Amino acid sequence: FWYAQVLGIFHVMARDREAPTAEHRRIDVVWVRWLGTDPDSPGSFKRKRLPRVGFVPQDPDADIAAEDTLAAxxxxxxxDILRAAHLIPAFAHGRRSDLFGPNLRSAVQPKDGTGDWQYFYVNQFVDRDMAMRYRGGGIGH
Structure with a gap:
């Protein structure tokens, strides 16, 4: 699986520039910030560990329109979105604010200036309320 933080949902009206008579058409897109798996902490049922993910870094000196921003x-x-995932902050690893330069920091990091969590654990287990949401029936039953 790929994990991402949703930053925005957009409805774009676009047309093919090569075909001047083409009609504009609506395209729905989701702007995401990618999370990558941590190779130093592989999670699995056999290892009795939850998978650990963290935000994909970007060159801190890059501009928002720079080519290397595409990785992040x-x-x-x-x-293409399967469903939401429950990500648990890895509190023991703390926060970091060095993933982005000043051009991007205000757009993607928490407003309180604390930075992003270094890592998150992907919760693979659900409680009864979450199970009932997908099975049908009332929450809490």
């Missing part, structure tokens, strides 16, 4: 961010089709 992306646009995807909403139909």
């Amino acid at each position: 961010f992306g646009f995807i089709d909403p139909a």
Whole structure:
């Protein structure tokens, strides 16, 4: 699986520039900030560990329009999203604010200036409320 933080949902009206008579058409896209798996902490049932993910870093001196920003961010089709995931901050590893330069920091980091969590654990287990949401029936039953 790929994990990402949703930054925005956009409805774009676009047309093919090569075909001047083409009609504008609506394209729905989701702007995401990618999370990558931590190779130093592989999680699995056999190892009795949750998978650990962290934000993909970007060159801190890069501009928002720079080519290397593509690794940290992306646009995807909403139909490609399977569902939400429960990410648990890895509190023991603390926070970091060095993933982005000043040009991007205000757009993607928490407003309180504390920075992003270094890592998150991907929760693979659900409680009864979450199970009922997908099975049908009332929450809490």
